[in-house]
Amino acid sequence: MAVWLPRLAIDRWRRLQGCAKGEGADAVPLALIAETAHGPRIEAANDAGLEAGARPGMRLADARTLCPALRVAPADPEGDRTLLGRLAVWAQRWGPWAAVDPPDGLLVDVRAVAHLFGGEPELLADAETSFTAQGFTARLAIAPTAGAAWALAHHGPERAILEPGGDVLARLARLPVAALRLDPEVLLVLRRLGLRRIGDLAGIDRDALKRRFRDRVAEANPLLRLDQLLGRTPEPLLPVVAVPPALVQRRLLEPIRHREPLDRVVADLAIDMARELERRREGARRLELGLWRVDGETAFRTLELAAATREPGHVARLFAAKLDDLEAGFGIELVRLRAAWTEPLAADQADLAAAEAPGTSLAVCLDRLAARLGPDAVRRPVPRASHLPERAQRWQRALEPEPASQEVLEFHARPLKLLDRAEPIAVLYATPDGYPRQFRWRGGLHEVVRVEGPERIAPEWWRERGSTRLRDYYRIEDREGRRYWIYRAGLIGDGRGGIPDWFLQGLCG
């Protein structure tokens, strides 16, 4: 059985918006766009948008001339692909296996299955009802080969069924050559040769076709595609296999109302989870603990780990810190632990030296810190391509790999520490453009004895407003030996404000 979801992108967008067809946000013309080298291009449009004149493949600017009120949202091909994979798993309700047919189709094996649904027409009706109930527009067809089913789903009548046996070619002869799943260039060649229908191809000598299309790739070889359609050559498909997340649970005979037994149950679950993950050779990065209470209330606690782990003691300890504010009510009757995000982690030999050495590993230490202080408190500075000092570093999670970056220019001295917000200072100077002589910061007077500068850093015009002023940085040392990094924002007479202000931004070592 072939399933074609012609409006997959728009249907998915509508599901995400949570509105029915033609209602709410779907009532106004809307297009999903992708950025291209020649400007935004429309990938899909909803019914109102199609009525207004927007067509997939059109430039957004062209569509806007037809319908100025056209609203846009970014297309998400990656998300569509993920959804298609999930749909393929779901479609296994109609057959033992299903394969994804990118970008917007599914192929389900329904051989010897149809009698369970009362026949092939009933099977198709059931599938179409199910897809419609999920909010998808679907066209379906059943045929002996995947190629024939695809051709009928895309170009055949509604809910077409091709019985096996007989002359398949004769019954498919009226379909256009596009039903052969060929590349657009090959279709263009065929059209120029005057071959418009599958029947036209069949009338040509096989050797002649073989000479004309020598490509071994099926998408570029009409003869190969024709053979696949008729079942003369096999067409292997890659079925989708569902991998359910690791899940362990405990149903409790007696509802738990106290903390101590709950901690023990969580520790047991962590041990079960460790066994389950070990079997799969995975380590957990995110764990979800669900607690069902007798009165129907539920509570969830999520744990994110800095590195993949399945160490039960560590997991139980981190969850214990998160259960302090839990309301037990009349008791908890079901506790479930689910590994929502896992990474491969090979089974390793117990490290005797590490087990003897006191102390924790870095990942465990960071997990404990993040569990108490919050995930955003433990971070690492990484460079960012920017001239502005406060933008030149970015903070990221501690164990994430460092992004590739250009070498730092070593001839600029930079301060050891940077204030979160540059603090204004009152500066005495001989001339407005000259070196600072004295400044007052946080109530203290600093007499400048040594200066280096200015190092001029212009605003990043591609990002900032036009009225942003340039900065002249000075590295200074005062009479006590304290070293600071100060700047003057702007120049006198640069037309972007009055007398320039001075700021202290960094403290040198």
Add this chain to the structure above:
Amino acid sequence: MDLSSFPTGGGLPAHARVLRWRPGLGGAQHSEIFAPGNEGSGAAVALALALALDAAAADEARSLLWVQDKAALRLTGRPYRPGLPASLRSRVIHVAAARPEDALFALEEGLRCRDLAGVIGEIAGNPRALDFTASRRLALAAERHGTPLFLVRLDAARDLSAARMRWQVRAAPSPPPRWNAQAPGRPAWRAELFRARVHPPGEWILHRDEKTGLIASAATAPDRTEARVAGL
């Protein structure tokens, strides 16, 4: 008081007791560095001492945990990667703690971690949480796990503490650089070791640069007697 019953810092022999401190000399796992809050000298000296110890031990690329509480963060700002010593740039893990209690928790967790080269803490003032008991916990954890701790105390009074070495640090005028005599030179700090378990107190001018590492030159002759060596 019989001092021989106390555990010695890094298993130093008895004659090391009168050894004058010099850069790279281990022995103290928990050091406190008192520094004014309006200059970067405290963190700079902590980094320099940590790097000197690091170079003496082994040049592994282990991370360095840098914990700041909120007041310290507001007072002296965050570590700035382009300004850090080159060998540390990719190794610093920063922890921003909201309260001094959280900072102490982070310090202790860091000390217990065997994969860290050292822990630097910055705590402003004399918070109630950082009493003698807390500092004793930190000192014991540092000694048990062999991770050095450098706790920078910004604008703090010299309170009771179990730290093995206690420094008073402030910025010193830098030596004139070679090419531009008007510019600030390589950083210099005036560091006074006023309490230490195994070293006599003294005062030094410390310098650090990338090639030579940490250099200490005597500022003034130590005017204190040997009797105050082993103060806790």
